[in-house]
Amino acid sequence: MYRIAVVAGDGTGPEMIAEGIKVLQAAALKYGFNFETKFFDFGGERYLRTGEVLPEGAVDELRTYDAIYLGAIGHPDVKPGILEKGILLRLRFELDQYINLRPVKLYPGVECPLVGKGPEHIDFVVVRENTEGLYAGTGGLLREGTPDEVAIQTSVNTRMGVERCLRYAFDYCQRRNNQKKLTLCGKTNVLTYAFGLWERVFNTVGAEYPEIKRDYAHVDAICMWMVKNPEWFDVIVTDNMFGDIITDLGAMIQGGMGIAAGGNINPQGVSMFEPIGGSAPKYTGQNVINPLAAICAGAMMLDVLGEAEAAQIIEEAVKQVCATKLKSLAAGRMGYSTSEVGDLVVAHL
Ligand code: IPM
Ligand code: MN
Numbered sequence: 001m002y003r004i005a006v007v008a009g010d011g012t013g014p015e016m017i018a019e020g021i022k023v024l025q026a027a028a029l030k031y032g033f034n035f036e037t038k039f040f041d042f043g044g045e046r047y048l049r050t051g052e053v054l055p056e057g058a059v060d061e062l063r064t065y066d067a068i069y070l071g072a073i074g075h076p077d078v079k080p081g082i083l084e085k086g087i088l089l090r091l092r093f094e095l096d097q098y099i100n101l102r103p104v105k106l107y108p109g110v111e112c113p114l115v116g117k118g119p120e121h122i123d124f125v126v127v128r129e130n131t132e133g134l135y136a137g138t139g140g141l142l143r144e145g146t147p148d149e150v151a152i153q154t155s156v157n158t159r160m161g162v163e164r165c166l167r168y169a170f171d172y173c174q175r176r177n178n179q180k181k182l183t184l185c186g187k188t189n190v191l192t193y194a195f196g197l198w199e200r201v202f203n204t205v206g207a208e209y210p211e212i213k214r215d216y217a218h219v220d221a222i223c224m225w226m227v228k229n230p231e232w233f234d235v236i237v238t239d240n241m242f243g244d245i246i247t248d249l250g251a252m253i254q255g256g257m258g259i260a261a262g263g264n265i266n267p268q269g270v271s272m273f274e275p276i277g278g279s280a281p282k283y284t285g286q287n288v289i290n291p292l293a294a295i296c297a298g299a300m301m302l303d304v305l306g307e308a309e310a311a312q313i314i315e316e317a318v319k320q321v322c323a324t325k326l327k328s329l330a331a332g333r334m335g336y337s338t339s340e341v342g343d344l345v346v347a348h349l
Pocket of ligand 1: 084085088089244276
């Protein structure tokens with residue numbers, strides 16, 4: 001019996017999560033595992049009602065679950081930063097989910113904006129460090145609001161944090177058993193302190209993995225190659241900020257936010273799985289948002305929980321639905337409603 005904490009969140013989060021749970025239930029029935037869910041109402045609505053972002057004790061309660069299934073955080077009536085930092089980033093940090101795992105995979109039948117590229121060219125995974133870097137919140141303002149003000153925001157890179165991320169990436173690349181190539185994405189020509197550390201640890205840890213090819217590219221070049229030659233990549237490892245940026249680009253080349261899923265992983269603790277597209281407020285309640293990203297996040301959750309076969313079969317069903325049913329992955333243009341897409345995946349299961 002898996003205990004899953006559900007934070008459906010804002011906007012279209014609840015609609016997407018409902019389809020994800022529908023698919024998880026079908027997979028549970030087929031593969032003979034059980035799960036129970038508890039819903040937590042964290043998000044913009046609750047904040048606007050109570051003034052509270054995360055209630056006292058919430059993080060400790062979430063810690064007792066086997067996994068967290070997250071819809072989306074972000075509300076148009078709440079100032080940017082409050083919910084993102086107060087919920088999403090706080091959970092990532094306090095639950096020490098130091099890996100953000102984001103597969104970039106183009107499924108057959110999905111429209112790709114890159115001319116001449118197909119599923120055989122786009123299949124890689126980004127391992128994004130998820131607890132440090134520019135996201136650490138280190139810095140501050142001096143003389144705020146005056147003509148002389150100063151804003152400082154520092155990237156924090158600890159050897160421990162860098163090393164555990166790189167080790168995860170090498171292990172993941174090994175397990176994935178694809179090209180056996182790990183690309184470090186950095187900026188060693190300018191950010192010499194931070195990425196100097198990344199590069200040194202990359203080479204030291206990499207020496208323990210002789211069968212993994214080590215590759216390096218600057219972040220700007222990675223953006224170019226992801227468009228020009230995405231087939232070069234197998235696993236990319238990078239810091240928090242660069243990982244944030246390149247995975248939005250990754251989502252676009254795999255068919256858009258409708259399909260892009262990610263896992264915030266603490267290999268020794270509680271992990272959290274989410275569609276990476278956000279709350280899409282303008283589509284809320286219309287039954288038009290694409291739930292496949294949430295469904296894929298659910299599959300990633302099963303994989304990490306140890307239900308690899310069920311995870312794989314969900315991915316297969318998603319692939320089938322993309323290849324044979326959907327007109328587009330974009331909200332409102334799928335040819336089906338949100339709940340119908342969930343039903344199609346269940347039917348394929
Ligand atoms: C993501 C998002 C978040 C991030 C925001 C909402 C804080 O863009 O998950 O990629 O920057 O990490
Ligand atoms: Mn992002």
